[in-house]
Amino acid sequence: MELAIQIFQFILSISILVGLHELGHFIPAKLFKTKVEKFYLFFDPWFSIAKKKIGETEYGIGWLPFGGYVKIAGMVDESMDTEQLKKPAEPWEFRSKPAWQRLIIMLGGVTVNFFLAWIIYSSLSYFKGETFHENAKFENGISVTEPGKMMGLKSGDVILAIDGKPADRLETSTINMLFANEATVLRDGKEMTFPVNEVGVAAVLAENEAKAYFSPRFATVVDSVVPGGGAKAAGLLKGDRVLAINGKSVQYFDQLGEELAKFKNQTISLQIDRNNTTQVLPVNVNAEGKLGFSPDAQVAYSALEKARVVKNYTFLESIPRGLTRTIDVLTMQIKQFKIVFNTTTKGYEKVSGPIGIVKQMKVEKSAEGNFSINWEFFWSFTAMFSVWLAFLNLIPIPGLDGGHVVFTLWEMITGKPVPQKVLENAQMIGVVFLLGLMILIFGNDILKLFLDKF
Numbered sequence: 335m336e337l338a339i340q341i342f343q344f345i346l347s348i349s350i351l352v353g354l355h356e357l358g359h360f361i362p363a364k365l366f367k368t369k370v371e372k373f374y375l376f377f378d379p380w381f382s383i384a385k386k387k388i389g390e391t392e393y394g395i396g397w398l399p400f401g402g403y404v405k406i407a408g409m410v411d412e413s414m415d416t417e418q419l420k421k422p423a424e425p426w427e428f429r430s431k432p433a434w435q436r437l438i439i440m441l442g443g444v445t446v447n448f449f450l451a452w453i454i455y456s457s458l459s460y461f462k463g464e465t466f467h468e469n470a471k472f473e474n475g476i477s478v479t480e481p482g483k484m485m486g487l488k489s490g491d492v493i494l495a496i497d498g499k500p501a502d503r504l505e506t507s508t509i510n511m512l513f514a515n516e517a518t519v520l521r522d523g524k525e526m527t528f529p530v531n532e533v534g535v536a537a538v539l540a541e542n543e544a545k546a547y548f549s550p551r552f553a554t555v556v557d558s559v560v561p562g563g564g565a566k567a568a569g570l571l572k573g574d575r576v577l578a579i580n581g582k583s584v585q586y587f588d589q590l591g592e593e594l595a596k597f598k599n600q601t602i603s604l605q606i607d608r609n610n611t612t613q614v615l616p617v618n619v620n621a622e623g624k625l626g627f628s629p630d631a632q633v634a635y636s637a638l639e640k641a642r643v644v645k646n647y648t649f650l651e652s653i654p655r656g657l658t659r660t661i662d663v664l665t666m667q668i669k670q671f672k673i674v675f676n677t678t679t680k681g682y683e684k685v686s687g688p689i690g691i692v693k694q695m696k697v698e699k700s701a702e703g704n705f706s707i708n709w710e711f712f713w714s715f716t717a718m719f720s721v722w723l724a725f726l727n728l729i730p731i732p733g734l735d736g737g738h739v740v741f742t743l744w745e746m747i748t749g750k751p752v753p754q755k756v757l758e759n760a761q762m763i764g765v766v767f768l769l770g771l772m773i774l775i776f777g778n779d780i781l782k783l784f785l786d787k788f
Contacts, residue, residue, distance in 0.1 A: 336705050340695040343707055345399050347716045349375060351447065351723055352402035358446030359404045359439055366435045369426045372405035406439070410757045433746045440738045447724035448660065454717035456656025462710055463646040467504040467550075469493045471641035474551040475520075477588040482547035485511070485534030489551065489588045491519040495527075504641070506662075508548065512538065513669035532678045539679060551586045552637040555630040563626015564618035570627055571608065578605035587629050595623040663721045733764025 353375050363370050370391045374382070378396030385394030396402070408427025423430040428439070458464075469476075475490040483489075493501050493511075495518040501507045511517055512535050518527045538547045554576040559565040578584055579593045580603050594602075597619045604617045604625075617625055647655055673679040696711040727735040737760065741752045 336697050336699075337692075339697050339705050339707060340692050343695045343697075343712055343715075344692045347712065347719060348399055350716060351450070351720050352376070354446050354450055355443040355723060355727075356402050356404045358442035358444070359406070360442075362435075362439045362442045363404070363406055363428075366431055366439065367426060368428055368431060368435075368439065369407035370404055371407055372403070374404075375402045377401055377403070410754075410761045433742055433751075437739065437742045437746070440735050440742065443735055444724040444727050447720045447727075451660045451663070451717040451720040451724070452656050454656075454713050454720070455659040456652045458710065458713060458717070459647045459655045459659070460649055460652035463644055465642065465644050466506075467638060467641040468502055468643050469504055469507060469641070470502065471643075472504075472550040472637070473640065474586060474637070476548040477551045477586065478548045479541075479546070481534055481537035481541055483534070484537050485531050485547070486517065486528040487519070487548055488521060489586070491521050491548075493548075494518045494520055494525065504549075508546070509666065510669075513666065513672050532673075532676065535673060536679045539673070550634075550637040550641060551588060552629075552634045553585060554587045554590045555633045557628045557630040560626040560628075563624070564620060565625045565627040568604070568615045568617040570604075570606070570615070570617070570625070573608070573630075575607040576604065577607055577612065579603070581605070587634075591623070594619055594625065598623045660717070660721055663718050664725060667722055667725050731764050731767065732760035733768050737761075737764055 356373060356375070360370055360373055372392045372394070374394045374396050376383075376396035377398040377400065378385075378394060379398065382394045382396050385392055387393070406428045408423060408429040428436060431439075469492060472492065475492050476487070478487045478489045478491070493507055495501050496507060496510045496514045497516060498518075501510065501517075511530060514530045516527055516529050518525065556565070556570050556572055556574040556576075558572060559570055576584060576590055579590070579597070582593060584590045584593050599619065599621050601616050601618050604615050606613055606615065619625060695715070696708040698706045698708045700706070728739070730736040730740040741757060741760075745751045
């Protein structure tokens with residue numbers, strides 16, 4: 335049931351995005367009296383699920399839910415139907431329209447995607463507000479994993495800025511730092527800036543901890559002890575707070591792990607606070623550098639909740655805020671190419687296709703075990719993906735809107751149209767490239783699915 339809801343969310347989101355994107359091409363085409371032969375949601379190789387011709391246009395739903403299209407008469411598109419182009423241009427064909435009209439038609443889809451994201455983000459800000467955790471409110475700084483330390487972070491840091499811009503939110507900082515050149519932190523009472531090490535970024539991506547390589551520090555309070563472990567034998571109890579190891583202060587859980595690693599298979603003097611009374615217990619450390627107890631999750635949660643901020647927006651405030659969120663997402667997507675095509679970070683190994691995206695869709699589970707859609711996540715995802723589609727389609731690759739835009743701009747600048755044969759060859763190359771890229775992404779998805787790497 336959970337998987338079914340995830341698939342439904344993905345198809346619903348894609349349907350909204352693709353339908354509106356193609357509508358962005360369709361409307362200006364009709365306004366400029368250009369014949370639109372087909373309007374399809376999803377692709378329809380060999381057959382379609384449903385179709386109906388209304389006027390001069392065939393409307394339909396394909397069976398392959400990875401896109402959609404409008405087939406405009408007199409245009410070199412992914413169908414590679416060039417028979418019509420061998421005849422003299424008709425006034426209702428795309429190729430007979432002025433360059434500025436063709437440019438508007440081609441930019442219609444990405445324009446709709448951009449404004450759709452803006453509307454969704456503005457609506458979310460107005461109706462739901464924004465909940466985040468403020469970096470400056472982590473009283474004890476952050477706890478950093480080993481890959482995070484390789485990036486240049488250190489436990490106890492307070493993150494101030496990323497690439498010179500204020501970094502106030504934990505949720506965006508964990509992502510933005512992966513794409514950054516430098517970060518600024520407050521360390522041991524002093525502000526310092528350091529370059530983000532790509533080797534550390536690669537390590538973070540390799541361990542699939544892009545959202546968890548740093549988190550707020552919290553005190554070490556015992557929750558439960560493992561039978562047969564050193565903590566159980568020493569008499570540690572739920573609620574005990576660890577203060578020191580062999581006289582050395584260890585205020586936080588990350589410090590405990592670092593210190594215990596020095597005393598594997600040894601007995602230590604563990605100073606604890608129990609009911610406001612200090613005690614010292616001899617405890618055996620196992621071969622893995624563990625005492626055999628789990629920390630109190632409520633203490634960690636409390637450290638996170640102290641930094642929790644809920645920001646609400648008025649209607650007028652939500653409009654510019656929606657634009658800012660849209661631009662921030664667009665900027666992040668552009669920056670991610672820094673690690674996607676980097677041989678050090680190997681971000682290309684983490685690129686996901688439809689299967690990976692489906693598995694990322696959030697599903698809520700009730701106390702009764704029923705699954706339902708998390709609508710706030712759904713609309714946030716749809717807005718993000720709308721920005722992604724706008725950006726992707728603007729890449730100047732033949733076969734995408736950006737390729738058509740480049741050829742049209744060339745004509746507008748030089749005053750000479752690009753030869754028809756060049757357009758056809760470029761379109762063929764673009765289609766082959768995009769198909770190859772799709773096969774690569776699908777193959778990577780399937781491989782990760784079999785290896786359980788999602």
